[in-house]
Amino acid sequence: MRIKLLSPYWLPVWFFAGAILAGGLMLHLDASHPGGSLSLLDALFTATSAMCVTGLAVVDTGSYFSRFGQNVILLLIQMGGLGIMTFTTLFLHLLGKHVSLNDRLAVGQSLLRDPSFSLGKFLTRIVVATFILEGGGALALWLMDPVGFHPYSAIFHSISAFCNAGFSLYSDSLTQWSDHWGINTIFMVLITAGGLGFYVLNECASIAKKAVLDPHALRKKAYLLSWHSEVVLKTSILLVVVGTVVIFVAEGLANNAPETLSERFLTSLFQSVTCRTAGFNTVDIGSMTNVSLVFMLVLMLVGGSPGSCAGGIKTTTFSALCSFVVSQFKGREQVRLGRYALSQQAMNKIISLVVMAGLLVGVGTMVLTSLESVNANYLMGREKFMVNMFEVISAFGTVGLSTGLTPNLNGAEKTMIILLMFVGRLGPIWLLSALSSWHEEPRYKLPTADLPLG
Structure with missing residues (x-):
């Protein structure tokens, strides 16, 4: 049992849980919020939201927390955003310690879907590239608006945007820049x-x-992008456009949009880009139409791409x-997807992931609605069903x-949202694999038969 609990599948769970606990305890200190008290549950909620790069907040980040709390x-x-496992494996590599084959395979499946890559060089490139993108984003924000995005604010929002966290130092997120093309573009580039x-x-x-060094060399290849990258880019563009x-x-039909077509x-x-697990907003989400909210639910549930900061x-x-x-x-x-067909094993994982995600969202929505209806009329709970589902999918994704809704949640509701954020960040498939690692494959098979369906 001890060996299985320390297997590569379970190590990320313990690292995430440990980091959240440590972060929650630091946020619970008076030094993190000298102007008021913060319960341990709210501190753990904030730490989970930050560690899982979610962005849901029970208090205003910019005004409630001190600079120490904001740094935490x-x-x-x-x-x-980078992933606890990435940091840990890179730390072990830089110390010259041996990384086992299982760890190489686990990291490879999480980041590249390719266990044959050079672990040390690739992880180093990840960290360096991340810091370059975040630094460039912070510099661009500061140049665009030195007052609204002073150096610390620019760095905070750049990291939060690239990691798809959605935490903002402003209570209205980015609504004051809703018509600023430069600021919006920087955030959308970082989020994407x-x-x-x-x-x-x-x-x-x-x-x-390669295109810069030798433009003619690219024409000799039938496919410039790998199958994975091609699927990711085409799907991402399609979802944003739709x-x-x-x-x-x-x-526009509901007359709930800015007057000018450009700002609209x-x-x-x-909003279409930020639904991909980023969490920033330039309009009041609560005032948007039901049609927009329903489609945003779909975008949030789909999320980003494998090996990214998104959920x-x-x-x-x-x-x-x-x-x-x-x-x-x-x-x-x-099942044909692009220039290849998916294996049966891949389809089994896909169906399992979608079913588990649906169950988690469904159960979470029903539990949240039931908890809110305890001391209220059940008709009021029915009216808030859409709001509750939006909150649950936002947490899971x-x-x-x-x-x-977040600041008004009670203790039980906050605990459920914490669990959804934790599972959503690790991924249902990862947890399912961790649980299945405890079980051995049976050495026998049952006879097969067809069952009438439909």
Whole structure:
């Protein structure tokens, strides 16, 4: 049992839990919030939200926490964005210690889906590239608005954006810059880069380098991008475009959008991008139409891409699920996605992930609604069903967007949201694999038979 609890699948669980506990205890100190008290549960909630790069907050980050408390939150965001396992493995590598094959395989499956890469060099590139992107983003924000984004604020928001955390030092998030194309563009670039995944960023950078050094060499290859990167980029672009159109039309028809088409398009585009687990907002989410909120639920549930700072079921899972449905309608035996077909083992994982995500969201929404209806009329609970589901999916997808419910949650509701953020960040498949590692495969097989369906 001791060996299984310390297996590569379970180490990230303990590291995340340990970091959250340590961060919660530091945020509970008076030095983190000298102007008021913060319960241990609220401190753990904030630490979980930061470590899981979610962004849901029970108190205003900018005004309630001291600079020490904000630094603790920023550290947890950075650790959660890169991943505790990445930091730990890199630390062991730099110390010259031996990293076992199981650890190499676990890290490879999490970051690159390729266990044959050079662990030390790749992890070093991840850290260096992350700091360069975050530093560049902070510098750009400071140059755009030196008053609103002074050096510390620029660094805080740049790290929060790239790590898809959504924590802001301003109580209204980014609404005061809703019509500022420069600020919006910087945030969208950082959010997108953090949500694409390190593998995709690394491959795009390599292709860009080859194009500069030898433009003719790229024409000799049939495919410039790998299958994984191609699926990620196409799916990400499609979701952002469709999300922008839906929000633009829905808010426009309800006369709930800015008067100018330029600002209306910008706010729609930003909300579509930030739904991909970023958590920032330039409009009041609670005042948006139900059509926009429903589509935003889908975007939040899908989330970002594998190996990225984002949560959700991931873009590759969504693409594979859509391809599976199309293959069933066309009567194809294979599930074709781009230039390859998915294996049966991959489809089994995809179906398991989607079913588990659906169960977690469904149960979470029902529990949250039931807890809110304890001391209130059940009709009021029914009216808040959409708000509760939005909060649950935002927590599970580590998004951080809220219609305003988070500060009003009671102790039991906050505990449930903490668990959803924790599971959502690690991923249901990871936890399912960790649990299945305790069980051995049976040495026998039962006879198969067909069961009437439909």
